[in-house]
Structure formats: C-alpha cells, structure tokens
Amino acid sequence: MNSFTEENYLKAIYKLVQLSGLAVSTNAIAEKVNTSAASVTDMLKKLSDKKLIHYKKYQGVTLSSKGEKAALKIIRKHRLWEMFLVDILDFKWDEVHDIAEQLEHVNSDKLIEKIDKFLNHPIVDPHGDPIPDANGKLNNPKSHLLSFFNKNDVCIITGVVDHSTSFLQYLDKSGIALGHEIKIKDIIKFDRSLKITINKGNNVFISNDVAKNILAINK
Amino acid sequence: MNSFTEENYLKAIYKLVQLSGLAVSTNAIAEKVNTSAASVTDMLKKLSDKKLIHYKKYQGVTLSSKGEKAALKIIRKHRLWEMFLVDILDFKWDEVHDIAEQLEHVNSDKLIEKIDKFLNHPIVDPHGDPIPDANGKLNNPKSHLLSFFNKNDVCIITGVVDHSTSFLQYLDKSGIALGHEIKIKDIIKFDRSLKITINKGNNVFISNDVAKNILAINK
DNA sequence: ATATTATTTTAGACAAGTCTAAAATTTATT
DNA sequence: AATAAATTTTAGACTTGTCTAAAATAATAT
Helix, strand or coil, rough: CCHHHHHHHHHHHHHHHHHHHECCCCCHHHHHHHCCCCCCCCCHHHHHHHHCCECCCCCCCCEEEHHHHHHHHHHHHHHHHHHHHCCCCCCCCCCCCCHHHHCCCCCHHHHHHHHHHHHHCCCCCCCCCCCCCCCCCCCCHHHHHHCCCCCEEEEEEECCCCCCCCHHHHHHCCCCCCCCEEEEEEECCCCCCCEEECCCEEEEEHHHHHHCCECCCCE | CHHHHHHHHHHHHHHHHHHCCCCCCHHHHHHHHCCCCCCCCHHHHHHHHHCCEECCCCCEEEEEEHHHHHHHHHHEEEEEEEHHHHCCCCCCCCCCHHCCCCCCCCCCCHHHHHHHCCCCCCCCCCCCEECCCCCCCCCCCEEEEHHHCCCCCCEEEECCCCCCHHHHHHHHHHHEEEEECEEEEECCCCCEEEEEEEEEECCCEEEEEHHCEHHHHHH
C-alpha cells in the first residue's frame, strides 16, 4: 500500500501530465502539493524505487503504468465521493473538494464499489470530470460546452463552468440538473440562444451565455 | 487539531476507562493500540502536554474534559459511519469496523452532521452502542440483555454481545435484526428459552444462551 | 561561447511516531 | 521487610516526510 502522501504525489503527477502531455517538473509538483522542490526530489526517489514513476535526474517525471493505475484509483474514489456528497448529502458543488480530498484515501475496495453502485454507476462527477471505472480505465467521455452542440443532438448534463449560487439557482428553477438528458431542438441564429427539451419533457429556452456555462457529453 | 494517531490513543483511553472505571495502565493502552509500552509512554507525555489527559508517571491515565470531548467526537463519527455502512450500503455488522476506523478520522463537522441527519439521528449504532450527540453528550439509553425482560414486554433490538460471524448469521436467518420490535410472548421456565414475536409478525423460539447475547431497550 | 539566471539535487537537520535494551519504579512473594 | 517479578520509563536509534542552505545542472541572454 502507498501512503497518504505518496497517493497525493501520484495524483498530482497524473494531473500535471494530463494537462501538459509532457514529463512534469519538480517545481510544478512542488507547487501542486504545496511543498519545497527539495522534498519533491526526495519523494521522487522513493516513488521511483517503488516503480511508480519514470524518473531521470533533472529530466522530469511521468507515471509508470503501475503509478497511473494507482493514480486513477485515487481519482475514481475522489470523484465518486464528490458525487455522493452532492447527490446524496446535498452539499453544494463547491463545498465538496476538501472533504473528498480526505475520503479518497480511505482504503476499502468493497466500500468504493458499494458507493459506486449506490450512485448508480455515474460516469462523470459534479464538476463534469469523468470517473475512472473499477479497473482504472478512463473512458474519456469529454464534456463540451452546451453551446458547441448542434441541432437535434442529444446529450447529458455533466457539469457547469460558473459555480455561483445565482447561476445554480437559475438552473434549478429551469429544471436543468446534473445527469438530465437534453435535446437541442433549435438554435436561434440571431443570438445563438437554444430551445432545448429536458428529459423528453419540458421545452425551455436558454441564452448563449447560459449555454456557455453548462457542460455536457454526447449521448 | 489532533493527529490520526493521537485520536486513536484518546479513543483507546476512553474505552478502557469506561470499562474499568479506573485510571488505565500503559500496558493496557499498548495492547489496545497495538504498540509497545515505550511508545505509549512517549505519546502520554505528548497528550499530557496538550492537556488532553491526566497523567502522573507510573500512576496511570484518565482523560481530561478536553480529552473526553475529543474522544466522544471520534466515537460519534465512528458509530454514525458504522450505521451508514450497515443501513445505507448494506454491509454486514461484522464488516464495518475496519472501514469506520478509517472514516472516523475524516475531519468535517458539516459532513458528520449531514450523515447524522441522513440517518435520521440514530441513537445507537449497529452494535447497540449509544451514539454521542453533536455536543459530545452521551444520552445513555440503557440497553439490557434480552434475557432480562419479562413476559409481554415489548422492546427494540439495539445490539449484540457476541459479535462472531456465526452468531450474526444465526440472527439474520432467524429474522432478528437491529431496530426490530420484539414482544416476549412466553418464557419457558425449564430452560429459560423465549418465545418471541418479531415486528408483530413471526413467532420464533430462542434459547437463553441466545437471549443473553442480544441487547434491547424497552419500548 | 560565456556569463547569468533558474531549476534541481544533495547535505544535513528536524518532528512525529515507532522500536529495543537498559534503568527505575511499583507490586507481589516469601 | 527483603527479594523477586512485573510494569513503566528512559536512552538512543530508526523511518517518513519535511525543511533550509549550498552545490550541481540546465536554460537563457548577451
């Protein structure tokens, strides 16, 4: 088993590699895990000894397949817990990160699979990020802004860009919520506003400004 | 904030004091937290410096009010999580301890109050142990052995004494579970075995040996 | 191509929690 | 009450993860 701290380094490295596509620097990791470059170097040696990363002095780091698997497992747990906190316990989207940061280190495969089942196997978390499956596979269903979809497209709401209370309340009132199915009925050329159908039921109009703050994936 | 390790020591001391009513020995703590007596002494100094315990060399330990409050908070979290695991995620009574042992250290007052609310403010956990309230008060609704009730008494199952898998499986099979209402229909003089009605439904016979391992509170 | 600057690594130290072995203290035995 | 046995504490060391300051390496600028 990897320690709490090791897990945080692996997660940080995974995210930085994802972002840049390149080997990541000691400094970048130091900033991400909020520590000194010297401490990072120490830890990199340790992770390298454990074959969790590919590391050559001064040359940056990438994850080994073993390391990536470990990172994806933590990310899976993080995102499922976030989902649980928002969907089941009614936390706001912006309150859950720090708590999930702790819960992600709880070690029980059975627990996380039960949470997954309880949540009905969600594929994206409340921020629209995809949830790796139990085998650590990321079936990257990339979220797009709702404004990028075309007429007659059907998609699932996966998240928002603007997390402000006023925006979330507006969405609530309009019946737009995470996991709902949206069909683009029409796109008004004049102002790029949308006529959409929610869950095969109500038709609603939303402005382009709103559409640019909603994330969704193709169904 | 107290560390993970400090929390475990406080919890151990609390339980040992509860059990004996006396100051607890270094050795007893060492056994409980599975470490050496020397390590315990080191930690006792630290907890004493933090005013969490009353400690005189060679004289044993009790919790200060500050320490007791901290211990009760951890115990509250532990028992609520156990309740959650059993009631919501369908874990068996005997599977939840190790997981709750980890979850109890997650630090978020808001989280634990939401779990409490979600569970509808339970007063006993799946093992029949009382759950301290949000202020760390233990409103001890005293449980009694089922063998102590009288004919025609009605009570609610709150826990078990024997936590073995075989016993819990026997209870499952007999339809006896936490929170169920039991009416004592008859007490057989010869062997003190009981005829009981479960949830106003099935009648079941249980031996005195079984009744002595079930806890319940008067309804 | 060399000097300057920025980044990364090493060296040595510290805090938390642990250990074993030895010393101090308490408890039990005769 | 003196000795033996058990318990507890101290001393010194180890591990993990951290730090600062200095040295090594790489990147940038002239």
